[in-house]
Amino acid sequence: MIDQVRRVAFEALRAVDERDAYVNLLLPALLRERRLSGRDAALATELAHGTLRWRGTYDAIIDHLTSARSIEPAVRDALRLGCHQLLSMRVPDHAAVSTSVELVKSAVGQRATGFANAVLRRVADRSLEEWMELLTTGVDPLAVLSIRTSHPAWIVAALGDALGPDGDLTGLLAADNQPPKVTLVARPGLCEPTELPGEPGRLSPYARILDGGDPSEIPAVREGRAGVQDEGSQLVALRLAEASVDGPDERWLDLCAGPGGKAALLGALAAPRGATLVANEVQPHRADLVRASVANLPNVTVTTEDGRAGPWADGSFDRILVDAPCTGLGALRRRPESRWRRQPEDLAQLVPLQQALLTRALELIRPGGVVAYATCSPHLAETRDVLAAAGVEPESVTQLWPHIHGTDAMFCAVIRRP
Known part of the structure; x- marks a missing residue:
């Protein structure tokens, strides 16, 4: 048996x-x-x-x-x-x-x-x-790392390129194979971080890191006042919310909002400023997840438009998040199957989509407003090269790493429209 x-x-x-x-x-x-x-x-x-x-x-x-x-x-x-x-x-x-x-x-x-x-x-x-x-x-160094750390060779090479010649590639690959701790987010205005168990986070004032247990048993999580969210994802929302804007600060847009974690944090941050958030997700089943995440936030509206061609007027938003669909190479410790599911040819579909979404966001943002372009992948084709193709100079760039920051390898560039 x-x-x-x-x-x-x-x-x-x-x-x-x-x-x-x-x-x-x-x-x-x-x-x-x-x-x-x-x-x-x-x-x-x-x-x-x-x-x-x-x-x-x-x-x-x-x-x-x-x-x-x-x-x-x-x-x-x-x-x-x-x-x-x-x-x-x-x-x-x-x-x-x-x-x-x-x-x-x-x-x-x-x-x-x-x-x-x-x-x-x-x-x-x-x-x-x-x-x-x-x-x-007798095997070449790339194959040695691939076999010893259980990463496809193309991913090993891509992560090495993203880290640069002085980066600790072995440390990064080892960190990918360590089970991550569960991180909670206290959504401001709905939950105080002190209401949650766990230790404070290193990067986000709203984070609590658990030693174990089932987060669904925590009352604030069950009630949607808190959620499970990697600290790197929290930092992306904070980077956008904390950037200064010239002029009004009333209309925010999350262009690719599914499954809704960043939208919920952004909506909670927007509420005390009197700002509203449009949380857009093109896939209906993912839009349902967004609705569940923002159910406690009356200032958030969920839409299901193609982010590249939505009905919004040019220059109509003050802050925009483009959390673009990507290979997810930054979350391999959390989603171990992704390293076997993704292939190099996926970039041929994803990169044009990322470029188109960023281009549309730059049209939708008003002069003086800010766009945050984010991916849960450090692959240079999805980060640096997308920004270069859009012809923009970011105001700030953040690249997080599991082996350095204890987070997913989130990339975030904040772009200001002159």
């Missing part, structure tokens, strides 16, 4: 592969459905998130042992799960192997159990470091 903890972790891995699910959204629902809590929930979370984080490393080991033969996706997920237990957790070898083989049997039948058993027993013959020494000997 397969224990419920490993079954839930395996189902999460399969949903990521089959349905492009996000494990941080899917897993809590699975845990509630199966009534797993406490140590069982923590173990299922480590199994699912850890396996996804280290998938590239485990795949390199599996491919070495199987001569890179084609393996059914469900079998490969079970092998990855077994590798994580054998190489990165204190699970006895026999338990890691037998439970993973049972998962193979339940997923595809008896025919693949012998294969899975043989592979995992050979995985157990070496420690993780011994495997790394074997697989990286």
Whole structure:
């Protein structure tokens, strides 16, 4: 029999592969459905998130042992799960192997159990470091970092370019593989930070960093007066709200507002100034998430327009946030599956969209107003190059890093229209 903890972790891995699910959204629902809590929930979370984080490393080991033969996706997920237990957790070898083989049997039948058993027993013959020494000997430096830190080579190269020659690339890649702590935001006017548990944040006066626990059990979070939001995302909203404007300060716009965290903070910051916020999100299901986030803020209106061609008049806003759709390479510690889902060719679609959204924002902002262009990606094509294509000189640029600031790698440029 397969224990419920490993079954839930395996189902999460399969949903990521089959349905492009996000494990941080899917897993809590699975845990509630199966009534797993406490140590069982923590173990299922480590199994699912850890396996996804280290998938590239485990795949390199599996491919070495199987001569890179084609393996059914469900079998490969079970092998990855077994590798994580054998190489990165204190699970006895026999338990890691037998439970993973049972998962193979339940997923595809008896025919693949012998294969899975043989592979995992050979995985157990070496420690993780011994495997790394074997697989990286005589390999070029980029491939070494890719295998050792479980990042696709193209992402390693892109992050290295963004950091520059003096940046700590190894430190950044290591930080991507550390589970982030949950950070809360107290929405001003609705909740005082002292009402929330946790330690104060380093960058945002509204942040509280939790040591553990379920944030949905916190009354202020349940009531929408506070939310879960990375401190880097909070800082983006603060950068826009704190920038000085010449003239009136009454109409704010969040051009790409889904899922609504920044819109809720902006709306709360705008309210005491008598300002209103238009929170726009082109995708209806994400617009629903925005509505839920801003439900306590009567000064916020949610719209579902294409941000590149909305109905607003040129020069009609005082502050605009463009939190552009991006590769999400700055949130790999929080969304480990993104590193396997994204491809270099995604930039060919995303960059023109980012450029078009910024161009439209620069038309919509009035003279003397400010635009904040933000991405949860430090990739130069999505940050520096987008600004260069728009022909703007930002007033300030902020680039955050997980290994330096303890946040997602948010980029934010504040642009003033003369």
